Amino acid sequence: MIRRILMVASREFTTTVVRKGFIVGVLLGPVFILVLVNMIPRILNSKSPQVVGDVAVYDPSGTVIPGLQTALDPAAIAAARKARAQTPPAVSPGPGGGPALPPIPRLTVLSRDADVKAGKAWLLQDEHHLALVMLRPDAVVRPEGASDFGTYDLYVSPRLDEGTEATINEGVRQALVATRLKSSGLDQTLVEAAMRVARPNSVIVAAAGERSAQRGIARTLPFISGILLFIGVMVGGQTLLTSTVEEKSSRVVEVLLAAVSPVELMWGKLIGQLGVGLIMMAAYLALGVSALAQFALSGLLDPMLIVYLVVFYFIAYLVYGALMLAVGAAVNQMADAQSLMGPIMMLLVAPYVLTGVIGQAPNSAFSVALSFIPPVNSFAMLARLATSTPPPTWQVLATIAVGLLSAAGTVWFAAKIFKIGLLMQGKPPSFATLVRWARMA
Amino acid sequence: MDPALELRGINKQFGKVRALDDLHLVVPRGATYGLIGPSGAGKTTAIRIVMSILFADSGAVGVLGKPSALEAKDRIGYLPEERGVYRKMRVGAFLSYMGRLKGGSQAEVQTRAGRLLGRLGLADTVNKKCEELSKGMLQRVQFVAAIVNQPDLLILDEPFSGLDPLSVRLLKELVVEERARGATIIFSTHVMAHAEELCEQIVMIHKGCKVLDEPIAGLRRQYDSRTILLEPLDPKADLMALRSLPGVERVRLTDDGCEIGLAAGTEPGGAIRSVASLVAPARIELARIRLEDVFVRLVSGSAGSEESREALRTHLQGLSGEGAAA
Numbered sequence: 001m002i003r004r005i006l007m008v009a010s011r012e013f014t015t016t017v018v019r020k021g022f023i024v025g026v027l028l029g030p031v032f033i034l035v036l037v038n039m040i041p042r043i044l045n046s047k048s049p050q051v052v053g054d055v056a057v058y059d060p061s062g063t064v065i066p067g068l069q070t071a072l073d074p075a076a077i078a079a080a081r082k083a084r085a086q087t088p089p090a091v092s093p094g095p096g097g098g099p100a101l102p103p104i105p106r107l108t109v110l111s112r113d114a115d116v117k118a119g120k121a122w123l124l125q126d127e128h129h130l131a132l133v134m135l136r137p138d139a140v141v142r143p144e145g146a147s148d149f150g151t152y153d154l155y156v157s158p159r160l161d162e163g164t165e166a167t168i169n170e171g172v173r174q175a176l177v178a179t180r181l182k183s184s185g186l187d188q189t190l191v192e193a194a195m196r197v198a199r200p201n202s203v204i205v206a207a208a209g210e211r212s213a214q215r216g217i218a219r220t221l222p223f224i225s226g227i228l229l230f231i232g233v234m235v236g237g238q239t240l241l242t243s244t245v246e247e248k249s250s251r252v253v254e255v256l257l258a259a260v261s262p263v264e265l266m267w268g269k270l271i272g273q274l275g276v277g278l279i280m281m282a283a284y285l286a287l288g289v290s291a292l293a294q295f296a297l298s299g300l301l302d303p304m305l306i307v308y309l310v311v312f313y314f315i316a317y318l319v320y321g322a323l324m325l326a327v328g329a330a331v332n333q334m335a336d337a338q339s340l341m342g343p344i345m346m347l348l349v350a351p352y353v354l355t356g357v358i359g360q361a362p363n364s365a366f367s368v369a370l371s372f373i374p375p376v377n378s379f380a381m382l383a384r385l386a387t388s389t390p391p392p393t394w395q396v397l398a399t400i401a402v403g404l405l406s407a408a409g410t411v412w413f414a415a416k417i418f419k420i421g422l423l424m425q426g427k428p429p430s431f432a433t434l435v436r437w438a439r440m441a
Numbered sequence: 442m443d444p445a446l447e448l449r450g451i452n453k454q455f456g457k458v459r460a461l462d463d464l465h466l467v468v469p470r471g472a473t474y475g476l477i478g479p480s481g482a483g484k485t486t487a488i489r490i491v492m493s494i495l496f497a498d499s500g501a502v503g504v505l506g507k508p509s510a511l512e513a514k515d516r517i518g519y520l521p522e523e524r525g526v527y528r529k530m531r532v533g534a535f536l537s538y539m540g541r542l543k544g545g546s547q548a549e550v551q552t553r554a555g556r557l558l559g560r561l562g563l564a565d566t567v568n569k570k571c572e573e574l575s576k577g578m579l580q581r582v583q584f585v586a587a588i589v590n591q592p593d594l595l596i597l598d599e600p601f602s603g604l605d606p607l608s609v610r611l612l613k614e615l616v617v618e619e620r621a622r623g624a625t626i627i628f629s630t631h632v633m634a635h636a637e638e639l640c641e642q643i644v645m646i647h648k649g650c651k652v653l654d655e656p657i658a659g660l661r662r663q664y665d666s667r668t669i670l671l672e673p674l675d676p677k678a679d680l681m682a683l684r685s686l687p688g689v690e691r692v693r694l695t696d697d698g699c700e701i702g703l704a705a706g707t708e709p710g711g712a713i714r715s716v717a718s719l720v721a722p723a724r725i726e727l728a729r730i731r732l733e734d735v736f737v738r739l740v741s742g743s744a745g746s747e748e749s750r751e752a753l754r755t756h757l758q759g760l761s762g763e764g765a766a767a
Contacts, residue, residue, distance in 0.1 A: 003544075004542055007538075007541060007542055008542075011538060015527075015529070015530075247527075250525040250526065250527070250528055251523045251524055251525030252524075252525035252526055252527055253525075254494065254521040254523050254524065254525075255519075255521060255524055255525065255526075255539070255583065255586065256542075257492070257494045258492055258494075258514065258517065258518075258519035258521065258587075259514060259539060259542040259543050260514070260542060261493070261511050261514075423489070423494065423495070
């Protein structure tokens with residue numbers, strides 16, 4: 001019996017993984033994304049040409065231009081960038097990643113008069129004329145009774161890239177703030193120091209020890225784990241459905257049943273596609289781990305989470321895979337399968353969507369309850385495990401036990417439909433008919 | 442020795458339709474049995490129960506000394522009526538897969554499959570995908586899949602349907618070889634001529650009931666022919682006048698003459714002389730008993746009208762014609 005099951009599984013596995021559709025759609029997809037994830041930082045970090053040009057400024061007070069010249073000095077821009085990089089953000093980008101910045105531009109600040117029309121014409125005169133800054137008269141000195149200072153207008157050449165424009169804006173902001181503080185008699189260094197509060201990385205103190213709470217990307221892990229589970233189950237289940245419908249419609253099924261029993265055929269197919277799903281998930285996991293490594297966030301991924309992913313994939317796959325096998329055996333062509341697939345797809349999409357919510361409140365009564373209700377339980381528990389406040393071990397074990405029981409029950413029920421449905425022809429059955437078949441078998 | 446197949450009191454019902462009704466059957470080892478009956482008689486259901494693809498509502502099955510075919514599948518070759526292949530698989534790989542599923546070694550199965558494909562004129566198809574083959578070629582491939590493991594019990598459900606005469610002849614030769622090798626063969630067909638040619642014992646099923654289980658030689662003795670075939674010397678001769686002869690029950694015109702049905706108890710020799718004296722014959726002979734005639738007699742019984750018998754006979758001939766033409 002085992003020999004026949006393994007032979008069916010082996011055929012199911014090999015015919016699926018050598019199919020062009022599988023290689024292109026499932027394996028090359030992650031590989032392609034993997035290459036992109038690795039390439040993008042390198043592309044962005046590669047040297048683009050340095051921007052060299054002039055920035056014309058209309059400064060009615062005559063006090064801002066010196067500050068702007070200082071702020072747009074290449075050394076000052078480099079220092080500002082370094083200071084920002086050292087500020088602890090929500091997630092520290094690693095050395096290879098982080099938002100890529102353009103090379104430091106070499107900008108010359110020129111003074112211009114109030115004639116906007118002439119200023120615009122100046123922008124079009126030469127490709128090195130990059131921007132025109134028109135400071136408003138109240139930009140430095142606040143008018144009597146006004147709550148805010150005035151601002152400035154910026155006209156730019158179409159050749160000016162977004163990064164350099166941002167650098168110019170930041171320079172103008174710094175120069176304006178410095179001038180305003182000075183004119184108000186305030187010490188700029190003191191004000192800046194007073195405004196700065198370094199944000200710490202929070203540390204979770206648990207009985208097992210302390211660990212850094214990586215919020216941010218960590219928040220997406222439950223959702224990502226849900227996606228992985230969903231993709232694994234969908235790929236395996238969908239292939240089970242189509243291959244069973246094909247075997248039935250091509251009438252090869254009775255030839256097969258002369259050599260194997262329906263139960264052997266069903267288990268062989270389930271195991272074969274389980275292997276296919278595992279390969280596909282391994283591809284996406286490699287993608288995820290590589291992406292995390294790119295951003296020096298490998299520490300976010302607890303190896304036990306991968307073990308749990310495999311365990312819950314196994315349970316979810318058995319439940320949904322068995323149901324799809326039963327549907328495949330019950331119908332004669334794919335078009336007939338749609339009506340029966342609807343409820344199964346809802347049962348699959350709902351828990352996947354819920355993983356995002358569960359990730360935000362992993363220990364709420366709702367999340368805990370869902371961890372024990374099949375078929376949502378695998379998704380719910382995996383999402384909870386992926387958060388930085390995972391559930392207690394007894395709940396994990398209880399979810400696995402409930403999951404295995406529900407998988408056994410579903411496979412048992414599906415096998416009954418599978419046995420009868422395989423040889424049934426004619427109009428597609430309703431759910432009531434499927435239940436009747438299960439009683440008959 | 443245990444029989445190759447034993448069915449005891451098999452009953453099977455699909456909804457309101459009784460597919461099999463208390464079916465008993467014993468097939469000794471090495472025998473060739475023909476399971477015949479019109480479409481819908483219950484033949485395929487009986488075979489599927491033998492193969493444990495379907496399960497009886499009641500009754501017991503014994504196959505090659507085991508209580509279920511599930512325990513003897515490796516020793517059974519089965520060509521189902523609803524047969525197909527993996528269309529994307531190559532012929533050699535398909536046969537190898539089916540052979541290995543039944544416990545054959547890769548090398549053995551490949552050697553035998555190659556030899557059998559050669560016998561059937563398909564040697565060059567080993568590396569072709571199944572979808573590249575014609576329907577007739579695929580049927581021959583499926584036949585090879587059924588016998589590639591040299592089974593002890595070979596069950597063939599309508600093996601010749603849809604085949605050209607040359608393919609039918611080739612497959613018949615292989616069936617004869619399998620019989621000579623010692624395999625027990627159960628051959629289901631609604632084309633009774635095929636059963637007459639290949640089988641030593643005939644089992645007739647009608648509406649789920651077994652109506653006959655006899656050696657073919659005994660059938661010929663038991664069901665003496667009561668039909669005279671006449672081809673008149675003069676094509677314009679009045680053949681319907683033969684109905685006036687004593688002992689003649691019916692006259693049915695055929696393309697080259699007529700069939701004259703005799704009433705029960707009529708002595709055939711005297712009847713032939715009477716017919717020849719009334720219409721000069723180019724050819725006159727006593728028709729050999731045909732299975733369909735036996736079948737008609739059995740299911741119509743003595744109570745059946747001549748019209749109902751004729752209707753059933755026409756139906757069976759139509760089925761035979763389909764099979765022969767296909």
